[in-house]
Amino acid sequence: MPEHFSGTIGLDEGQAVRKKRAVPSSLSMDHEQTKAHFLEIYDRYADDIFRFCVLKVSPRERAEDITQDVFMRYWQSLREGTQIKNDRAFLYTLARNLIIDWYRKKKESSLDVLQEEGIDFGSLDHEDVLRGAEMREALEIVQTLDAPSREAILLRYVEGWSPQEIAALSGESPNAVSVRINRAIKKIQERIHA
Amino acid sequence: MPKNMQPESILRSLKALTLSEQRRHVMRAELISYADLHAVASARPAVRSTFYTMRLWYGVTAFVLIILVGTGSAAYASDDTLPGDVLYPVKVAVVEPVHGALLATTEEKAQWHASLAERRLEEATKLAIADKLDEKKQIFLADQFALQVDTSSALADTVHFSGNEDTSLALHSDLEARITAHGTILSLVTEHLTTVASTSASTADTIVQARTLLMAVRDREHAVVEARLALERDADRSDVAATATIAIAAKAEPKPEAQDGVALMKMSTIAPVAETAPAEVKDEQPVVVVAPPSPKIAARQAQEAVRASEVASILLDHAALLKSIGIVATTTATTTRAIHIQEGFNATTTIQSQSTTTEEAASPKFWSRLVAPLKK
Numbered sequence: 001m002p003e004h005f006s007g008t009i010g011l012d013e014g015q016a017v018r019k020k021r022a023v024p025s026s027l028s029m030d031h032e033q034t035k036a037h038f039l040e041i042y043d044r045y046a047d048d049i050f051r052f053c054v055l056k057v058s059p060r061e062r063a064e065d066i067t068q069d070v071f072m073r074y075w076q077s078l079r080e081g082t083q084i085k086n087d088r089a090f091l092y093t094l095a096r097n098l099i100i101d102w103y104r105k106k107k108e109s110s111l112d113v114l115q116e117e118g119i120d121f122g123s124l125d126h127e128d129v130l131r132g133a134e135m136r137e138a139l140e141i142v143q144t145l146d147a148p149s150r151e152a153i154l155l156r157y158v159e160g161w162s163p164q165e166i167a168a169l170s171g172e173s174p175n176a177v178s179v180r181i182n183r184a185i186k187k188i189q190e191r192i193h194a
Numbered sequence: 195m196p197k198n199m200q201p202e203s204i205l206r207s208l209k210a211l212t213l214s215e216q217r218r219h220v221m222r223a224e225l226i227s228y229a230d231l232h233a234v235a236s237a238r239p240a241v242r243s244t245f246y247t248m249r250l251w252y253g254v255t256a257f258v259l260i261i262l263v264g265t266g267s268a269a270y271a272s273d274d275t276l277p278g279d280v281l282y283p284v285k286v287a288v289v290e291p292v293h294g295a296l297l298a299t300t301e302e303k304a305q306w307h308a309s310l311a312e313r314r315l316e317e318a319t320k321l322a323i324a325d326k327l328d329e330k331k332q333i334f335l336a337d338q339f340a341l342q343v344d345t346s347s348a349l350a351d352t353v354h355f356s357g358n359e360d361t362s363l364a365l366h367s368d369l370e371a372r373i374t375a376h377g378t379i380l381s382l383v384t385e386h387l388t389t390v391a392s393t394s395a396s397t398a399d400t401i402v403q404a405r406t407l408l409m410a411v412r413d414r415e416h417a418v419v420e421a422r423l424a425l426e427r428d429a430d431r432s433d434v435a436a437t438a439t440i441a442i443a444a445k446a447e448p449k450p451e452a453q454d455g456v457a458l459m460k461m462s463t464i465a466p467v468a469e470t471a472p473a474e475v476k477d478e479q480p481v482v483v484v485a486p487p488s489p490k491i492a493a494r495q496a497q498e499a500v501r502a503s504e505v506a507s508i509l510l511d512h513a514a515l516l517k518s519i520g521i522v523a524t525t526t527a528t529t530t531r532a533i534h535i536q537e538g539f540n541a542t543t544t545i546q547s548q549s550t551t552t553e554e555a556a557s558p559k560f561w562s563r564l565v566a567p568l569k570k
Contacts, residue, residue, distance in 0.1 A: 029333065031234040038229060042222060047212040054211060064213065068221050072228055079234050134207040141204065157205040188201040 034078050041087050042071055048088075048159060049095050055142070055154055056099050066102065070094045092169055141188050148172075149184040156181055235344075276317050276324075277331040286338070301361055304349035308369040311342035312508075315376035315411065319512075322383050322404045323519050325396050332403035336410040343369065343414045347421060359429060363497065366422040371501045373418060375508035377411045379516070380404060386519060426494060 049070050054063035073094050077084065084090050142150055151170065155161040163181065167174040213221070272285035290310060297303050318335045321327040346369050354362030384404040387397060 029337075031230075034234045035226070035229050039222070039226070042225060046218060046221070050213045051208070051211045055208075064217060064221070067213070068224065071221075071225050075225070075229050076232065079232060134204065135210065138204045138208050141201070142208075153205065154208070157202050158208045185201050192201065192204075 038071075038075055038078055041074070041091070045088060045091055046071070049091055051158065052092065052095050052154070053099060055139075055150070056147075057102060062102070066095065066098050069098055073098075089165070089168060096169065141191055144191060145184055145187065149180050152177055152180050153184045153188075276320055276326075277334060278321075278326060300349050300352050300356075301358075301365065304346050304353065304365045305368065307342045307346035307349065308365070308372055311339050311346060311369070312372045312376055314339040314342065315373075315380060315407075318404070318407055319376070319380045319383055319515075322380065322387065322400050323515075325394075325400050327400045327403045327407075329399075329403060332407050336407050339407075340410060340414060343373065343418065347418065354425065359425070363422070363425050363429070364500075366418065366425060367497055367501050368504065370415070370418045370422055371504035372508065373411060373415045374501075375505040377408065377415055378505070378509065379512050380408060380411065382516060383519070384408065430494075 046067065050063060050067045053066045053070075054060055057063050057066060070091055074087075074091060077090070142153065145153065148170065152166055155166045155169070156163070163174045163177040167177045170177065172180075212218075270285070270289050272281035272289055275282040275285050294303060294306050294310075297306055314335045318327060318332070318339075321331060321335075347366070350362050350365035350369065353365060384401060387401050387404070390397065
């Protein structure tokens with residue numbers, strides 16, 4: 001039986017109670033189903049989104065934060081009932097937008113600032129020495145490219161996206177994406193054999 | 195070494211760039227908390243469960259007829275339908291929303307949605323009696339019940355924020371009474387089903403479904419009570435004198451279970467002050483009861499009595515239904531208690547007469563008369 005009068009309670013608690021009421025009971029199947037789908041998507045794409053972010057922003061913690069923000073926004077969209085045709089594309093678009101916002105906040109005009117700061121990939125605790133060396137080499141190479149080319153190269157060769165998929169994300173035509181990728185590869189080869 | 199490799203394979207090594215196991219775990223847990231905090235509301239504008247709205251073309255016809263015939267307090271063929279009946283989708287997807295949309299004031303809408311919440315529980319009860327409460331129907335009714343309760347509460351809040359605090363409190367109180375009453379009824383029916391000699395498979399399932407639904411009802415009931423109490427506290431906060439006296443009155447209030455000879459009242463969270471307080475006349479704190487109550491306490495007591503009498507009326511309305519399935523003894527107790535509550539309602543200023551009536555009720559002889567029919 002509820003306590004009728006347990007002392008003076010402030011208006012805030014009253015409002016908190018009302019807000020609590022807005023949360024549906026745990027019997028809501030809709031919530032559980034949506035959450036299950038959400039977690040499935042998280043398990044599948046968390047690393048990919050993180051990788052996308054960490055190669056664009058530094059320090060590493062910032063990339064982790066942005067990754068989390070991406071999924072929080074994704075949840076909000078699910079909650080609002082937005083029809084999402086392609087979850088992966090949606091996530092990447094969110095990530096891209098958040099990264100652009102972050103750069104704007106830093107009051108930098110171009111994405112090339114990353115080249116000065118360098119990519120912070122933190123302590124890679126699970127790889128062997130050779131792999132680490134390989135990755136550092138790869139990152140050095142990648143850093144020499146301009147931002148759009150870097151993105152295209154990474155999506156193509158690390159994530160395995162087709163030029164069409166990359167074009168859908170970046171807004172360029174698939175043709176332009178292919179040209180960009182080819183030029184970038186050429187540039188990389190020159191560097192390797194330099 | 196790496197210089198001989200193709201750019202593609204070098205780049206592929208970056209695939210190993212991932213979140214640490216720990217960070218991934220922590221992030222996942224944080225996201226789960228976030229998701230639960232911003233939960234998916236089951237309150238959506240349209241009727242969400244498609245199970246009963248698929249045959250909406252019936253609804254279109256009905257809608258046209260409504261427009262032609264006009265509305266008002268017309269009785270529609272779909273009025274008494276239950277989930278599973280042919281015209282039920284029409285009731286839920288057309289008749290009810292149309293009625294609601296045509297109501298003018300927020301207050302009326304709040305009451306309408308409260309009555310819809312009531313209806314969903316009534317339907318569940320009738321289905322339970324007929325042994326037809328399966329999982330699909332239960333989920334639909336539980337869902338709709340929650341939706342209507344939330345909508346009614348939200349509308350009552352709107353009334354509150356537009357300045358009409360008393361009306362808002364009355365609306366919350368009314369909703370609470372409806373939920374309590376029907377929760378009690380459904381509970382009684384479920385209990386009765388468990389005592390039925392032959393428990394077929396469908397009855398067993400019905401019992402499970404009814405209990406699941408009751409959990410949802412309890413959940414909402416608790417939330418509604420909390421909201422109503424919060425509103426009362428907001429209103430009472432300024433009155434310091436009232437607070438002190440209220441504290442004393444609260445201590446004097448005995449648990450309802452001690453006075454009830456009937457399982458019925460264990461389900462109810464409402465303990466009408468009008469009925470229990472006079473029992474204390476025998477105790478050492480008659481001062482509290484006899485002293486003229488402050489306006490705030492009197493208002494609260496009156497509100498409780500109103501709620502109690504509402505609960506009683508609803509129980510009375512359904513006495514015939516309960517009787518039909520053999521809950522006779524309880525009906526007797528219900529009716530008698532209802533009468534006493536009705537009498538108690540008018541007694542905020544006439545505490546004397548109140549104590550006489552309910553002293554009678556509290557006497558052992560009276561309760562043994564009530565309890566006797568229950569013994570099998």
